[in-house]
Every structure is written in structure tokens, then in C-alpha cells.
Amino acid sequence: MKFLRKSLAIFLLLTMVFTIAACSSDEETKTETTTKTEDTKKEETKKEEPADDEIVIGLSLPTQQEERWVRDKEKMEAAAEEAGVKLLVQVANNDVAQQDAQAKNLIAQGIDVLILAPQDAAAAASIVEAASEEGIPVISYDRLITNTDKLDYYLSFDNVRVGELQGAYITDLVSEGNYIIMSGAPTDNNAKLFKEGAMTYLQPLIDEGKVNVIVDQPVDDWKPENALKIIENALTKANNDVQAILAPNDGTAGGAIQALAAQGLDGQVPITGQDAELAAAQRIVEGTQSMTIFKDTRMLGAEAINIAIALANGEEVKTNGAVSNNSVDVPSVLLTPYVVDKDNIDELLIESGYLKKEDVYK
Template structure:
């Protein structure tokens, strides 16, 4: 009798388990689209999440976008970063130190993997580096060196060589005479490097008495209007008797030439600039500016983007040059600049596609 009861109980339990299993299967099917088999998609979700996590994001803090040159840097850097499968967030402070620090903090709070900085003020930007490092984010100094901070990499052109090229070109034309030097912003380390290169060439001639620098002034905030005022001041102080002008970039050179035009001296006095801006290239073929220094911005932007993404991925960057920024020897990549005048315009900026021949020559057949 007991054996019979046990068998009945066993059968009852087995039937109960069968119906429970059947109910679960129906419920599972009811949750799927009609006519489609059940699929395990959890691995796809994990793969998608991993892909999102691995997407590198670069923060790009720029001093300004008020000059043609920096608009070009922004576009080229963005395209280069995205071509490497990463993304970039770009903010520009337009010469405001406090705003640049605030914008950098915003990029840091967004969780960028690496911060690229074009500093307005080489000293003030050290604060940005400290904040980034506290958040575990490395910093690449783009084109301009951040001073007195432990930056992780500096990518630029050989800016002392830029100044040397300017002075070499002008001293070939004017080996003796009165020189005017219109510098860049005192807060920009590159402005100091340009000037150092210029005077490296001029100083032996100054020591010999062949050259006299009759005017030497910085241009506050790189503003062209300040460069114009400087040139006017130089002309007044020397009663228009000057023989050559070296300006820290093409924007300042352009305003120096405008002041020279007002006194009928444009085209008669050699003027050097740098950056190879379109307006400067046009002035060179017209004869009012003697030369510029071409720094292939596509090369700089692409190299900086490549290095930034590699660093963000944790790769080691090996460089053979270091630049002292007042605190550390900064690993550096310095690209060579190129002197450009009327004779090699076609073979340099035009051949590279930096400017079109139509734009440089304003549609004239050459």
C-alpha cells in the first residue's frame, strides 16, 4: 500500500514539473516577435558597450580662432583625429586666459582621454596641466610651449629656426642699415623663440656695427592693431629713415606694411613675416612683403593628432629631442620650417595645396 502511494506521489510531482516547464516556454515565446526564433543578444550588447568604451576622445583647448592660421589648424586636427577612429571636442578662448582655464576644466570634466592645448599665456596654462594631471589626463602642448609645467609632449615647428630664416633672408638684401623688429605677444613662448632666432643672426652684424636695431617692441596679444601702432611709432621715432622690418608673423607684417604704405615706403623697405597666410603670399607676389616662413600646418596637425591618439591609448612616445620649459625637459617633436619668397612660391605653398595659385595670384596668369 505504501509503495503504491509513493509511486502516485512521484508521478504527481513529475507532472507538475512538466506543466511548469511548458508554461515557462510559452511565456518566453510570447516575449519574442512572432515567427522569429529566440536569440541570445547579451554578447552583442556587451560588444557594443565595449566599442563605446574604447572610443578615444581628445580635448582640444585653443587660444584663438580669430586668425586664418588657427581656423586651418582646427579643421585639419579634427579631420586627422577622426580619421584615426577617435573623436575630438574643441573649445577656443579667443585670448582670454581665465576662459581658457575654464574651458579646459570643462573638457577634463567630460572625461577626455587626453588634452591638447594651444596656450594663450605660456605661464598661465600651467594651471591647466596641473588640473589635467590630477584627473589622470596627459597633456600635449600644440605649437606653443606651456612653461613651468610637467607637460607630457610638445609638438611644434623649430621656432628658433623660423626667426633665423627671417633674419637670413632680410640680411642678404640689407646687410647694413637700420632695422625694426616687431615681436609677437610677450605672453607667447613662441614669440620669444622667434625673436631669439632673429637676433642669433643679427647679433654678429650688430656687434660689427653694420646693423642697428632702432625699434624693438612686443605686440600685445598679437593684435594687428597693436602692430600697426608699433610701426607708426617706429617711423615717427626715426623720421621714416629705416631700412628693414622683421615682424613676428604675417598679421603683424601686414599692419607694418599698411603703416609703410601711408608714408609711401611700402615695397621699398624689405619686410619679413611668417605663417604663410594667403594675404602674405599675395603681398609677396605683389612686392610689398619680402618673405614669409611656411610651416606646413597639415603636417603639424596630422602629426599632433597621431601622437595624441597614441598617447591616449597608452602607447609610449619616443622622441630624440627635448625642450626645457623652465621646469622639465619636455619630450618634443619639432618639424622643419621653410622660407618662402616670390621665387619659390609655386614650389612650396602652392605645390602643397596650402593655397591655390588662383588665390595667391588673384586670378592673374603667371
């Protein structure tokens, strides 16, 4: 009997030991599993977060309706990809309010640098101010943003020089007679600079009475259809007696040539242009447009990304000028523009790879 009681006691004792051991093992397994799960979640969360050192550049463009702005966008996207930085792009479709909202949304996303080509030079000042409050530097791209002392850099071509090249070319061809003068959009500070440069050649001839200006008018939003209407009205006013047309860019030149063609005057009236668009190159070959200004946007777009990366890294930006925006002299990087006409179109536009010969000589 004693033997049975003793055996039972040993059995119960062993059962308790194994039970405690099992419970301890379960708890350790549960704790280990929970710890692994938490570690996994932390690792997954860590993977989803963007790299702290990734450079994010915001780009706000006014339009994609003109070939040159399409080229700018494509070049900057390619340059950003090659440099391994993130580029967030917004296009305002020639809408001032839309650009304001889009650019401020980019700022809210925590971009490192903003590249801004303004639809309205003065209105864009509020975007620059908003970026400055967040410590985000702004590059005014191609078009100068005015009326703010917070603008960091201006990147463009020498736009007064662009106008000088147009003015010198057209007055060399036609030093007397009736002129139609068009300037760019009133909201674009570049339009002011182009005209300023051109008038250094035209104004003396006007003052001497050699050149008679039939119409002197800006082209709203740079739209070809607006240029078309201006030229139609001017031709009617002058009874088609027109010897030269100063057009600020290729788009407005195209609209003007359409109006001239309707009167059988295309190819008979010298006309300027700018941007070296394919359609303009074709018209130069055909003889309906006299010249264009080549501003290599491949260089401009690549330089914009280079400057943005330097600013994001806190590095110094080398400039070669300063341009007043009515508030301050903005540190500027200004590239060189070139005249293109039938004599050098192959050299400048085709041999450089900017345009294809089979497209130009269609």
C-alpha cells in the same frame, strides 16, 4: 437526487481547476511581460552608453582670428574623423581665463588626452597640473607650456630655427641701416624663441654699429592693429628713415605694411613674416612683403592626432628632441620650417597644394 448532487460537485470541482489554471496562466504572462520589459530597458540603457573603447581627445586652441589657427583646427578635425576618434574642440578667443575654464571643463568630461595650444605659456601650467591629477596626458601644441614638470610632450616646429631663417634673410637683404624689430606676444614662449633665433644674425650687426634699432617692441596678442601702431610710431620717430623691419609673423607683417603704405613706403622696406598665410603670399607676389616662413600645419595637425591616439593606447611616442620649459626638458617632436619668397613660392605653397594658384595670383 444523488445524481444531481454528484453532478453539481463535479461541476464545482472543474470550475475550481479552470480558475486556478487561469490564475496561474495570468501570473506567468505577467511575469514574462515584466521580465521582457526589464530586459528591454536594460538593452536600451546599454545602447545609450558610449563605447568603453572610444578614444576622446580634447583640443584647446587660443584663437580662430588668424588663418593658420583655422587651418590647424580643420586639419585636426579631419584627422580625428579619419582615425575614428572623437575630438572635443574649444577656442579661447585670446582670453587666458576662458581657456583655463574651457580646458578644465574638457578634463572634467573624462577625455583621454588633451592637446593644448596655450594663450599664455606660464598660466597654462595650471591646466597641465589639473590634467595630470586625473591621469590625462597633455600635448603642448605649437606653443610651449612653461613652468611645469607634468607636461608630457611638445609638438611644434623648430622655432629657434624659424627665427634664424627670418634673421638670416633680412640681414642678407639689409646689412646696414635703421631697423624696426617686433617680437610676438609676451605671453607666448614661441615669441621668445623666434626672437632668440633672429638675434643671432642681428645682434652682431648691432654690436658693430652697422644696424641701428629704432624700436624693439613686442606685439600684444599678435594683433595686426597693435603692429600697425608700433610701426606708425616708429616711422614718426625715425622721420620715415627705415631700411628694414623684422616682423615675427604674417599678421604683424600685414599691420606693418599698412603703416608703410600710409607713408608711400610699401614695397620699399624689406619685411619678414611667418605662417604662409594667403594674404602674405599675395603680398609676396605683389612685392610688399619680402618673405614668410612655411610651417605646414597640415603635418602638424595630423601628427598631433597621431600622438594623442598613441598616448590614449599607452603606446610609445617617437621624439626627435627635447626643449626646456624652465622646469624640465620636455620630450619634443619638431618639424622643419622653410623660407618662402618670390623665387620659390610656386614650388612650396602652390605645387604642394597648400594654397591655390588662382588665389595667390589674384
